[in-house]
Amino acid sequence: MPSPSDTKAAPALVVDRIACTGHGICASLLTDEVTLDEWGYPVVHTSAVDPELGDVAVRLCPARALAWTARP
Amino acid sequence: MTPDLVDLLEDSGLTGRGGAGFGTAVKVRAAVSAGATLIVNGCDGEYGAVKDGYVVAHHLDELVHGANLLGRNGIRYAAHRGSRTESLLRAAGLDVLSVPQRYVSSEESALVSLANGGLARPMTKRVPVVFGSTAPDGRSLPPTVVLNAETVWRVAQIADRGPAWFRSFGTADEPGPRLASVSGAVLAPGVVETAAGVGVGDVISAAGGAARSPGGVGLGGLSGGWLSPAEADGAVWSRAALAAYGFTPGPGTVHVLGEDECPLQHVSTVLDQAAGESAGQCGPCMFGVPAAAEDFALLAAARLDQGGWHRLRERLGLLPGRGARRFPDGVAGYARSSLRAFADEVDAHLAGGCSVTYASRRAHAVAV
Numbered sequence: 001m002p003s004p005s006d007t008k009a010a011p012a013l014v015v016d017r018i019a020c021t022g023h024g025i026c027a028s029l030l031t032d033e034v035t036l037d038e039w040g041y042p043v044v045h046t047s048a049v050d051p052e053l054g055d056v057a058v059r060l061c062p063a064r065a066l067a068w069t070a071r072p
Numbered sequence: 073m074t075p076d077l078v079d080l081l082e083d084s085g086l087t088g089r090g091g092a093g094f095g096t097a098v099k100v101r102a103a104v105s106a107g108a109t110l111i112v113n114g115c116d117g118e119y120g121a122v123k124d125g126y127v128v129a130h131h132l133d134e135l136v137h138g139a140n141l142l143g144r145n146g147i148r149y150a151a152h153r154g155s156r157t158e159s160l161l162r163a164a165g166l167d168v169l170s171v172p173q174r175y176v177s178s179e180e181s182a183l184v185s186l187a188n189g190g191l192a193r194p195m196t197k198r199v200p201v202v203f204g205s206t207a208p209d210g211r212s213l214p215p216t217v218v219l220n221a222e223t224v225w226r227v228a229q230i231a232d233r234g235p236a237w238f239r240s241f242g243t244a245d246e247p248g249p250r251l252a253s254v255s256g257a258v259l260a261p262g263v264v265e266t267a268a269g270v271g272v273g274d275v276i277s278a279a280g281g282a283a284r285s286p287g288g289v290g291l292g293g294l295s296g297g298w299l300s301p302a303e304a305d306g307a308v309w310s311r312a313a314l315a316a317y318g319f320t321p322g323p324g325t326v327h328v329l330g331e332d333e334c335p336l337q338h339v340s341t342v343l344d345q346a347a348g349e350s351a352g353q354c355g356p357c358m359f360g361v362p363a364a365a366e367d368f369a370l371l372a373a374a375r376l377d378q379g380g381w382h383r384l385r386e387r388l389g390l391l392p393g394r395g396a397r398r399f400p401d402g403v404a405g406y407a408r409s410s411l412r413a414f415a416d417e418v419d420a421h422l423a424g425g426c427s428v429t430y431a432s433r434r435a436h437a438v439a440v
Contacts, residue, residue, distance in 0.1 A: 018195070020354070037355075
């Protein structure tokens with residue numbers, strides 16, 4: 001079982017599905033990495049996201065549903 | 073809770089009987105270090121599961137003994153509101169957590185939320201709940217370890233009889249006796265005591281055997297999948313063997329379809345029920361599951377056109393990984409496995425027919 005301090009894995013951009021309300025800001029910013037499904041919810045295609053652009057997406061998510069699994 | 077018990081659990085190789093199959097010793101060791109309170113999950117949350125109720129009804133003394141060995145920081149027993157299990161636990165004077173009847177309500181983090189005054193809805197888990205969790209309103213919730221009722225009963229047995237006894241059942245990788253809940257077209261539906269490594273056919277035989285020629289076997293409920301009759305004939309009942317089909321025995325549910333039941337109609341009914349089970353939190357679950365269920369109903373009614381067939385497969389492929397608590401993953405995998413196991417039946421339905429005449433009539437009546 002991973003412990004809270006166990007954050008050695010490469011940082012990946014993840015969507016908190018409970019918090020996400022489908023604003024779509026992430027898909028507008030990360031056009032190659034994130035697309036929206038038919039209901040407007042994000043599909044993250046790769047965890048290899050440019051750190052700076054990813055930071056912007058995290059900061060601008062109105063639902064605060066986007067996060068890094070670990071700090072890049 | 074003594075360190076000795078953790079060693080016994082380690083030696084025994086006990087894994088959680090709630091479906092995920094995580095090592096109990098690892099979980100209990102974390103619970104000890106975090107000072108976690110214990111929730112004994114007796115909800116039988118998976119479709120077709122009745123074994124937790126069986127443990128409470130027939131082995132309550134040992135269950136309570138196991139819980140007392142584990143839960144030095146408080147113990148609650150979770151059961152569905154209004155269930156027989158709930159009344160038996162109350163009659164024994166135990167502290168009962170009354171859980172609403174909904175698929176996701178008895179999920180680990182949903183129980184922790186409910187136990188702390190929140191709703192019985194899954195929470196975002198950034199760390200395992202045994203290390204504490206954060207409620208949607210930002211409150212910190214105390215460390216809590218959730219163990220399935222059968223798991224807690226096995227802990228008492230291991231403490232009493234030892235790891236060697238435990239390991240004399242099952243396989244080296246999946247040791248110990250385990251319960252299966254067998255339903256559908258069998259002569260004696262209910263709970264049977266068995267172990268990993270036996271044939272799927274042996275589990276069915278233990279429940280009196282198939283009542284008529286089987287038309288398919290569903291394993292692991294809504295989080296599991298389907299075997300065709302031919303596959304079920306030779307299949308071994310274990311995580312290792314069923315991995316080839318993309319699912320696990322889960323919490324040990326086995327549903328036998330009769331050859332006179334249209335498997336796609338059965339799956340469609342289950343998906344319709346699943347579509348109503350969402351906690352209303354995640355888009356993919358709120359919208360994706362009902363959409364897939366609608367297309368599946370058309371397929372079962374032999375009224376799905378080529379465009380719909382493409383859309384259904386696309387949706388079932390899109391859903392995995394997209395719902396909190398993996399609910400849509402489970403549903404998508406369940407539906408996909410039925411398309412694989414009953415591929416001939418799918419072809420017949422896409423061609424506008426159903427080889428099970430009775431089901432075809434019924435499906436048509438439903439669709440009209």
